[in-house]
Amino acid sequence: MKKFLLASSLIALFSLPLWGAEQTVTLDVPGMTCAACPITVKTALNRVEGVRDVNVSFERREARVTFEDTQTSATTLIEATANVGYPSTLKQSATDQK
Numbered sequence: 001m002k003k004f005l006l007a008s009s010l011i012a013l014f015s016l017p018l019w020g021a022e023q024t025v026t027l028d029v030p031g032m033t034c035a036a037c038p039i040t041v042k043t044a045l046n047r048v049e050g051v052r053d054v055n056v057s058f059e060r061r062e063a064r065v066t067f068e069d070t071q072t073s074a075t076t077l078i079e080a081t082a083n084v085g086y087p088s089t090l091k092q093s094a095t096d097q098k
Contacts, residue, residue: 020070027063027088044084
């Protein structure tokens with residue numbers, strides 16, 4: 001019985017990163033100046049591990065990104081857009097909207 005409890009505890013401890021939550025953020029991307037820009041931004045964000053969904057609006061100059069918070073972060077998403085020439089800032093997260 002002790003071995004079972006020990007094994008269960010170890011499994012629970014090491015699987016904590018698997019218990020992450022999905023998070024959604026909105027990034028301001030003011031540098032998008034043409035209709036092709038959102039394609040580049042969307043491609044860069046989709047290449048980030050943990051990203052589940054990306055919607056980029058050229059008209060609003062923003063990107064709404066849903067991601068697994070144990071695999072990436074808003075900071076990494078901001079870096080991804082900057083690395084392809086479109087610096088962005090955090091506009092809003094799903095927790096801000098509630």
